[in-house]
Amino acid sequence: MSTATGVPDACATPAPSAAPAALSTPATTPADAAPPASPGTGNGSVRRSRVLGWRLRFAVLSLIWGFSFLFIKVGTQGFAPLQVTLGRVTFGALVLMAILLVKRERLPRSARTWGHLAVAAFFLNVLPFSLFAYSELTIPSTLAGICNATSPLWGMALSVVALSEDRPTRRRVAGLGIGFLGVLTVLGAWQGFAGTDLTGTAMALGASLCYPIGWIYVRRTLAGAPHSHLAMSSTQMLLATAQLAVITPLFTTAPAGLPLVPLLAVFALGALGTGFAFLLQYGLVAEVGPTTAQMVTYFVPVIATAAGVALLGENLSWNTPLGALIILAGAALTQSRRRPSTEPRPTADPSSTTGPGSATDPGSAAHRR
Numbered sequence: 552m553s554t555a556t557g558v559p560d561a562c563a564t565p566a567p568s569a570a571p572a573a574l575s576t577p578a579t580t581p582a583d584a585a586p587p588a589s590p591g592t593g594n595g596s597v598r599r600s601r602v603l604g605w606r607l608r609f610a611v612l613s614l615i616w617g618f619s620f621l622f623i624k625v626g627t628q629g630f631a632p633l634q635v636t637l638g639r640v641t642f643g644a645l646v647l648m649a650i651l652l653v654k655r656e657r658l659p660r661s662a663r664t665w666g667h668l669a670v671a672a673f674f675l676n677v678l679p680f681s682l683f684a685y686s687e688l689t690i691p692s693t694l695a696g697i698c699n700a701t702s703p704l705w706g707m708a709l710s711v712v713a714l715s716e717d718r719p720t721r722r723r724v725a726g727l728g729i730g731f732l733g734v735l736t737v738l739g740a741w742q743g744f745a746g747t748d749l750t751g752t753a754m755a756l757g758a759s760l761c762y763p764i765g766w767i768y769v770r771r772t773l774a775g776a777p778h779s780h781l782a783m784s785s786t787q788m789l790l791a792t793a794q795l796a797v798i799t800p801l802f803t804t805a806p807a808g809l810p811l812v813p814l815l816a817v818f819a820l821g822a823l824g825t826g827f828a829f830l831l832q833y834g835l836v837a838e839v840g841p842t843t844a845q846m847v848t849y850f851v852p853v854i855a856t857a858a859g860v861a862l863l864g865e866n867l868s869w870n871t872p873l874g875a876l877i878i879l880a881g882a883a884l885t886q887s888r889r890r891p892s893t894e895p896r897p898t899a900d901p902s903s904t905t906g907p908g909s910a911t912d913p914g915s916a917a918h919r920r
Contacts, residue, residue, distance in 0.1 A: 605838050608834060608835060609835060609844075609846075609847060611831060612835065612847050613847050613850040613851065613854055614854060615823050615824055615827070615828050616824060616847065616851045616854075617696070617850065617851045617852075617853070617854020617855045617857075617858060618819075618855070618858050619820055619824045619855075620683070620687070620693075620699070620855040620859065621692050621816075621855070621859060621862060622824070623635060623683055623692065623816075624687045624695075624859070624863060625812060625813055625816035625863075626638070626639075626813050626820060627684055627688055627813075628810075628812075629806070629809075629810035629812070629813025629814065630806055630813055630817065631799075631802075631804075631806075632684035632685045632688065633681055633684070633795065633798065633799040633802055633803050634799060634803055635684045635817055635820070636677070636681045636684050636795055636799075637795040637796065637799045638820075639680060639817060639820045639824070639825065640676055640677075640680065640788055640791040640795060640821065640825070641821065642817070642818050642820070642821025642825070642826070643788050643822065643824070643825030643826050644785065644788035644789050644791070644792050644821075645822075645826075646821070646827065647781065647784055647785040647788055647825070647826055647829065648785055650781060650826070650830070651781055651782065651785045654781065656779055656782050657782065658782055658785060658786050659776070659778050659782060659783065659786055664773070664776060664783075664786075665786065667768075667772045667773050668773070668783065668786050668790055669790045669794070670768060671765055671768060671769050671773070671787055672788070672790040672791035673765075673791075673794060674761050674762075674764050674765030674768065675761065675762060675765035675766070675769075675787070676787065676791035677791050677794050677795055677798075678758070679758035679759070679761040679762060680758075681795075682754045682757050682761070683695055683699075683754070683755060685751075685754050686698075686751040686752070686754035686755040686758065687751070688751065689748040689751035690747075690751035690752055690755065691859055691863075691865040691866070692855060692858070692859040692863060692865065693855060693856040693859035693860065693865050693867060694737070694747075694751075694752065694755065695755045695855070696851060696852045696854075696855025697737055697852045697856065697871065697875045697878065698734075698752065698755035698759055699755070699758070699759050699851065699852065699855075700759075700848070700849075700851065700852045700875065700879060700882060701730060701756060701759045701878060701882070702759040702760075702762045702763060702882075703730075703848070703882040703885050704726075704727055704730040704731060704878070704881060704882055705759060705760045705763045706762070706766070706767075706885075707723055707727055707885035707886075708727060709763050709764065709767060710763070710767070722884055723884060723885045725884060726880075726882065726883065726884025726885040726886075727885055728881070729877060729880055729881035730877070730878050730881025730882055730884075730885065731881070732877055732881070733874045733876070733878035733879075733880070733881055734756070734874065735874075736870050736874030737870060737871055737874030737875065737878070738752060738874075739868070739870050780829075780833060784829060788825065832844065832847075835847075845886075848882070849879050849882070852878075852879070853875070856871070856872065
């Protein structure tokens with residue numbers, strides 16, 4: 552996974568900011584509640600239609616992010632890795648800016664906000680996107696997609712050190728251990744990692760590590776920023792594009808041509824995986840909540856593996872899917888939380904839309920994906 556910002560790879564993660572009012576769902580009062588459905592009113596059909604609607608969008612988002620690793624592999628067949636990344640963020644920025652103009656929103660004006668977003672762009676877009684592109688020069692897209700699923704494991708490990716309010720439970724520590732056991736299973740540690748390119752795999756794992764580093768930084772510096780997710784994401788993607796526009800010519804030469812299939816892959820990677828997926832992700836968070844929306848993370852490596860095997864003819868040994876399942880099980884445990892206490896608590900201020908662990912907290916699991 553990771554949205555405009557990188558989702559493990561998810562390939563794009565939601566933007567770092569306080570949630571817009573549209574994402575805040577205050578409790579419904581009796582006066583506001585809808586009247587009970589009566590036979591023949593058609594309310595049941597409307598409800599079924601809504602359920603089908605979000606499930607369809609969930610499936611589309613899973614497919615887009617799952618196919619991102621295939622798009623990276625195809626893109627690197629015609630362009631240098633940094634060029635693939637530059638094209639990806641450029642197309643993503645164009646889509647987000649077009650949406651921003653349609654909605655008549657403005658970019659942030661604070662120099663401080665732009666400075667923090669420049670750092671976020673590096674850790675959430677430039678570095679992980681580039682590492683994934685370089686890794687797929689030597690490892691299959693299936694392995695890159697599975698490595699991407701380790702991001703929650705890295706996030707849990709780092710949060711113990713960096714976020715004092717996020718203390719681990721025994722279950723989450725167990726999930727961390729299980730997850731890294733899954734990594735060793737994928738790599739075939741008992742065979743001495745034979746047949747696995749360790750440099751490429753290390754790059755893919757490093758890319759997954761970048762996401763929690765970036766989101767911890769965002770959480771410390773931009774939580775509660777008075778801008779919409781769209782404005783913050785657009786700014787971040789513009790800054791990522793600017794950074795890569797400087798870096799790429801220094802380390803690559805201009806391509807001899809523009810091969811059609813790799814070019815379409817890069818376009819899909821940016822326009823769909825970053826731009827369109829951003830709208831789908833936040834629509835799901837608003838409709839079904841972050842807990843359900845973040846479950847897309849667990850479908851991404853499955854789809855990435857299926858796409859790599861079916862469309863690219865990549866080999867798949869028995870330990871790869873087994874290790875992936877172990878990783879996902881561990882990641883699920885690291886995301887578990889204690890059940891809320893049954894003791895009464897003070898009523899929260901309904902005007903508050905941010906805070907650690909809330910649906911709109913930039914450091915929450917939903918935002919990491």
